Amino acid sequence: MDNILEIKNVTKEFPGVLALDNVSFNIKKGEVHVLIGENGAGKSTLMKILSGVYQANSGKVLLNGDEIDFSNPKEAQLAGISIIYQEFSLIPYLNAVENIFLGREYKKNGVLDKKRMKEEARDLLKVLDVEIDLKKSVNQLSVAEQQFIEIAKAVSINDNVLILDEPTATLTNQETKILFKLIRNLKEKGVTMIFISHHLEETFEIGDRLTCLRDGQWVGTEDISNLDEKKIIKMMVGRDIGDTFPERAESVKKDIMLEVKNLKRNENEDYINFKLKKGEILGVAGLVGSGRTEMARAIIGADKVLNKELFIKGEKIEINSPSDALDNGIGLIPENRKSQGLILGLSVKDNISINSLDKILKKGLFINKKEEKKRANDLVDDLNIKTPSLKQAVKNLSGGNQQKVVLAKWLGIESNVLIFDEPTRGIDVGAKLEIYKLMNELVEMGISIIMISSELPEVLAMSNRIMVMHNNKIKAVLENNDDVDQETIMYYATGGEEYDRAT
């Protein structure tokens, strides 16, 4: 096979950071090339150079043997390199056809030729073997469908090289399967794809070759058939990290920390009842849309509910807002750290201390800035948050470090219960392990954790008990012993009633 892209000695420097350091490798025509590396390894920077967002400081990139020098993404797209970001660039109130042809509409006698565009869009989606309701505006479609439209749009402009930046991060398992089918279809049609992912299983399922970056440097390019999970992780972190998960903490006490009674969000839903023990990690599994996040938000009072009774250590408490939850030592580390967890423009210190400022007042009025700095500094050290200084804006940190800042905020207060919603989504292996270890330390200190997660290995490795939800209902609460496996969880998560291993 020929090389469609040749990356030669590419170096990119930002003020104070060497983002890419003399990186060279090739992409073969028609392959699915997986690009992996921890957050901050330089994957995104490299992709942005390929797609014309950034320009390299030195080195060159050849596309079909010709040196490329794009000054913007549009030039790259016309030359044959398109990138699909995690955040889509579709216009929400337009339909699929209008989005696909945005900016290059067909016209007949000066007016839009809607018929022709619709026909072409339909043909295009048919070739890709994707079904989409063309009448609906895209905000009425699922995330996966929107992604397919993005891909269709990119392919319709030019189908040389397609870069997919963590395309599965927001998809359900079912949707991921459909996406992989689409990727295979595209591959058959000769499209070359660069696939960025944090999921190693996906790498094996979809990739042909793999390149790993670490700290801006090229580590290696290998055929995936020659690799296994351990080898890839070693490439990524540069050392054997041993196990992906720490040993499970056994710190569960008899006493009940939190009791949720008769929680009901609206008329159509069942009551939710459960108890959380002191020092326990309760894993909450379920498919996307099963009501896990909604339950968490209801507990901390972020959304209004029809009915709920909460007891902390046996005492009834009233929680009508997140601020009531804070007063009772209940915190949520939300699913989407950028939109719900962090104030991106503020500093590491300001983010960490936002909910503990009133505990460090001088004369009951003024922020004790010395104390604030000290506390933030201690937390940055304890959690091993990598930041040049406390004054750094959190938007400049990597995903894993951002997640640690969200966590630090809740460690700065005396908590009883912490609810982690997808705690390791989109963060790298090394940071994941650190967060797991931290969760274990927390339960050993007597804090109780509710861990909502879609990663079944994570749920199985970390939880003392596992609660499975389906359709806003608790389907099962399982002691996490050897009888419980991924299959058991999926059985309940898809709506099963009584699990019988024999059948």
Add this chain to the structure above:
Amino acid sequence: MTGQLSNKIKDTNLKDLLKKPEVLTFAGLILLSLFMSIFTDTFLTGRNLVNVARQISINGIIAVGMTFVILTAGIDLSVGSVMAFSGTMLAAGMADWGLHPILAILFALFVGALFGLINGTLISYANMPPIIVTLAMMEVPRGLALLYTGGYPLSGLPSSFSVLGRGYVFGFLPVPVLIMAIVYLVAYILLTQLPIGRYIYAIGGNEEAVRLSGIKVKKYKIFAYVISGMTAATSGIVITSRLMSGQPMAGTGFELDAIAAVVLGGTDIAGGRGSIIGTIIGAFTLGVLTNGLNLLGVSPYVQRVFKGLIILVAIYFSSKKKK
């Protein structure tokens, strides 16, 4: 003490300093002042500079509340009308109801705070967009002021009351400038030393994240509008004293001058970033521009064109920085 100080110096190197938008505006202000000093004989005289300070005090005070509101990613278009209504209520208090001036002043501040409370409550609890709520609230207090006065200035105030608008302390410092300085000092302390200031910045940065962190976001947003209502009322008090009458049509269009001072001072119109020191620099820049162009004999009509252009240039630079 010395240790702290040297730390501070180490922390703020020149590059960081130049990144601050208010520094850019400050440089602009200096240049503008230099220009005016060279091309007019009168600009750089003590009397004129004191004059400029007094002229900007009305807008400068309103701009303080506007800074709080814009930092939370809001806007307050009602300040000009609230100022007029507070001013007429102040005059009515003294002239019609025979209140002691101090009581009347407190009443005027209360009126301003009340309108801020209404604005803030509608925005926080009814989830209405700030621009619409305060647009509507441009009409209500203005209408009430006109209704009460029948559209005529309300005079007959006790002569001692004129000290707030016309008086001097230490023989040279106009009282309005002193009031402005006090308002800025209080605002500076609120924004930089108290938790509430941090919350105001944070809310403008990401309201949902702040709410989920357990901060009472609604309360602090309302607080910002109450501050804005109160600074508008403070300006209403100064102008009523200066004119020795309650003017129902006072402050027309003042909301735009206040917004201009805030954004000229480098505060992000989208919220979350900015400073109160920037606002005073912004207010002075507008004041020096008006004063200088007056001294140069430029017609008021042309001045408006200049003012608009200066604002565009300033915003151009701060938007470019953001990118």
